[in-house]
Amino acid sequence: MGAYLSQPNTSKSSGGGGSGRLSYGYSAMQGWRVSMEDAHNCMPELDSETAMFSVYDGHGGEEVALYCSKYLPDIIKEQKAYKEGKLQKALEDAFLAIDEKLTQENVIKELSQMAGRPITDHEDKNKVADEDDVDNEEAVLLNEEATMTIEELLTRYGQNCGKGNRNKSCGHNSEKTDSEDKAASVNGDLEPDVQCKNGEKEASTASVSSSKDGGGSCSSGSSAPSRASRAAVSCSSSTTGEAGPSCSSCLSQPAVTDKSKFFEDSEESEAEDEEDDDSEECSGEEYSSEEAEEDDSEDVEEEEDDNDEEEMLPGMDGKEEPGSDSGTTAVVALIRGKQLIVANAGDSRCVVSEGGKAVDMSYDHKPEDELELARIKNAGGKVTMDGRVNGGLNLSRAIGDHFYKRNKNLPPEEQMISALPDIKVLTLNEEHDFMVIACDGIWNVMSSQEVVDFIRERISRLDQSGEPANLSSIVEELLDQCLAPDTSGDGTGCDNMTCIIVRFQPYSHSNAEANKRKLDVVEAVTENCSDSSKKAKTD
Template sequence: MGIYLSSPKTEKFSEDGENVRVRYGLSSMQGWRAAMEDAHAAITDLDASTSFFGVYDGHGGKVVAKFCAKYLHQQVLKHEAYLQGDIGTSVQKAFFRMDEMMRGQRGWRELAALGDRLNKFSGMIEGLIWSPRNGDGNGNTDDWAFEEGPHSDFPGPTSGCTANVAIMRENQLIVANAGDSRCVISRKGQAYNLSRDHKPDLEVERERILKAGGFIHAGRVNGSLNLARAIGDMEFKQNKFLPAEKQIVTADPDINIVDLCDDDDFIVLACDGVWDCMSSQQLVDFIHEQLKSESKLSAVCERVLDRCLAPTAGGEGCDNMTMILVQFKKPILSGASLGDEPSASSEKLPASGASPGDESSASPADEPSASSEKLPASVDVNAESKPVECGSSS
C-alpha cells in the first residue's frame, strides 16, 4: 500500500467552541495518507484570561504529535514565567520540555502507551480521542516533577512533529512555531504570516545545522528530514556538548507577539498539508468568502480541506490536513490605543520581511528595522510579516 491509500479517507474530525473572547472551529482529515499523524489542541480557557490553540504535524509516526497535544499546553501553565505574565518564555520552555519529558522513563512508557492505543484507531477516531478538551487545560493530573530521569536505553523518539501554537490573552497574541506549520492573521482582509516555515535552506537554519555537524542534501537535514526545527527527532539532538537550541535540529521556537485590535478578523493555524495547496492570502480570501454563507467555523474548515484534497494520490493535496480557525469577538479588550502599531517583536525573532501574506509589495509600516536580520520575502513562505498599523486605511 505504501504511504498512500488506494482511496482517500475523507471522514473528518471537526469541533466548534467559544468563550467570551473567541470562537473557533477546527477540522482534521487523514486524506490519502496511510496513517493520520496530525494532532491538535483547542482550549478556550487555559486559564480565566487565556486561550490556547495548537497544531502538531507528525512525521515518522504519530506518537510525538499526540504527546504534544496532550502535554505541551500543560507545561506552558506550569512554568514560573507564566505566573509572572511572561507567556513567551513559558511557551519556549514548554517546547524544550517536550523533548526532556520524552527522554525520561515516564515519557518512554507514555510514548509506548500512546503508540499502542493509537494503532487501534485511525483518522476521525484518533482525533476524537486525542484532541484535548477545556477540562484538560489547567489540571494537575500529569505531574512530571518526580520523573526518574533519562532511560538508560532510550535516547528519545526518532519520530517528531512540528508545533505551531497561538496563545491569546486580552489583546495580546503570542505565536510560537517550530517547523513548517503556519499561523496567519487576517487584518482587514489582508493576510500576514505570524510564523516562519523552518526549512533547512534558510540561512539561519543552515548555519546552525552545519556548525552542529550536520549537512543538507536535496533540501533535507542529513539527507532525510525536510525540517530544520521540530519536537522529537532525537537522532539529530545527540551532541552532548551543545545546548538544545544549537543542535542539528532544535525544538527552539520563534516567538512572535502581536497586539490585536478590532481590525483583526481571525487567525488560522494549519499544517503544511493545507499550505502546500493554498497561499496565505488565498486561504484568507477563501475563508472570507465562505463566511458570507456559513457561520459554523468548523464547516468552513471542512470546505478548505475538501478544496485542498487532491483527486488522485501523489503530489500536493495528499497529506494529512488539520486547520484551526479562530475568530476574535469584538470589541477586543485592549491595553493600547487603536492607533498603536501592533507589536511583532521578540528578542528571539528577527523583525519580519517587508511583505504581508503572500504579496511582494509592502507599506512603510511593514519595513524591518535597521537592526533586524533580513528575511526572505513572504512570497517564499519562509518569513513572518508585520501587520499594518491598527486603524490604517491601507
C-alpha cells in the same frame, strides 16, 4: 513522500465552540496517508484570562504529536515565566521542557503505547532479538569475530572449515554464552558499555552492521579473508564525532593450539591468494599511477559519502524508538486580552486576517534557510540537495527527533534539529477578524492569502444571511478543496490535514438580528422605490 491509500479517507473529526471573547471551529482529515499523525488543542479557557490553540504535525509516527497535545498545555502553565505573565519566555521554556521529557524512560514507554509498540525497555528488546534466531546468531558471530586477531580468524576458518567440517555452518558450531547474547543488539551493533579486548589489535575496516550474509557453509581456506573483513569493527562514530562502542573483552575465544595443522590445511589457500595478488598486480600495470590515485580517491570519497548517508538516517540501526526516530512540528497561539503570542517550531503555520490581508504569524523552518543551515552545519550535520538534514528530515526545527540531537558539546537549542520556537506577538484591533492555524498539508496547496480569501468570503456570506458563521463547516470545505484527486503528482494535497479558525470577535445573536433588520430595511426601501416608479408611470 509517504505511503498512500488506494482511496483517501475523507472522514473528518470536526467541532467548535467559543467564549465571551472569541469563537472557533476545527476539522482534521487523514486524506491519502495510511495513518493520521496530526493532533491539536482548542482551549478557549486555558485559564481565566488566556486561550490556547495549537496544531501538531507528527512525522515518523503519531505519538509525539499526541503527547504534545496531551501535556503541553499544562507544561506551559507550569513554567515560572508563565506565572509571571511572561508568555513569550514561557512558550520557549515549555517547548524545550517537553522536548527534554521525551528522552526519559517512562515517557518513552508512554510514547510506545501511543504508537502501539508496548515493548520499549532494553531488556524486552533483547528478548525480542533472541527470538529472532537467524539475526541473533549472526550478530553474536560477528561480535565474536570482531575481537579476534587475524591469526585467530585464520585458525578458526582454516580448522573449522576444513575437509571434515565442510557441511558445518561457520562459527555456529560452538555454544554461545549469556554475555555474548547480551552484547549483541537486534542488528548486530555493540552496546555502548562494551570495551576493546586488551592486547589484541582492533579491526577498523568495516562496520559490524554492514553485512547480513554470514552463517553459510564454507570451503577450506577460501572464505577466511572475506569473513575477517566483515568481522572488523569501527571504534568511532561519524554520527556524533565521539568515540563509539568497542570490542568486547568478556567473550571467550578459541586458543591457537596447533599451528602446524593450520598451515597444512591452509597451504592451498595461501597459494591461491598469491595467484590472485599476482593477477591484480598485472592488471594494475595497465593504468598510470595518476589514474590509479584518482580512481582510489574517488572510490574512497564515494564510500565515505555513502557511509555518512546510511549512518545519519534514523531507524537504520533497527532500533526505532519513539521520540528519537519520530517527532512533531508545533505551532501554538496564546490569546490574552488584546495580545496574540504565537510560538512555532517546524512548518505548520499561523496566519491572521487583517482586513482581508494575510499576516503571517510564523514562518516555516526549512533546512536550506540561511540561519537554519548555519546551525545544522555547526552541529556537525549537512543538508542534501533535496533539502533534507543528513538526507533524512526535511525540517530544521521540531519537538522530538532526538536522533538528530546527540551532539553533547551543544545545548538543545543549537542541535541540528532544534525545539526552540520562534515567537511573534501581535496587538489585536478591530481590523483583525480571524486567524488560521494549520499543518503544511494546507499550506503546501494554498498560500496564506488564498486561505484567508477562502475563509473570509464564506464568513462574510454567512454574516450577510443573518446566520451564525459555522466555522467548522468552513474548515471542512477547505480540507476538501486542498485534497488531491489522486496520488499521481508530487504529493501535494496527499498529506494529513488539520486546520483551526479562530474568530476574534464572537458572533452574537444581537448582531445577527441587527444584520437581519438592515437587510429588511434595504428590501423595504427597494420595494418602495419600485412601487413609486410604477405609480409614476401609471399616472
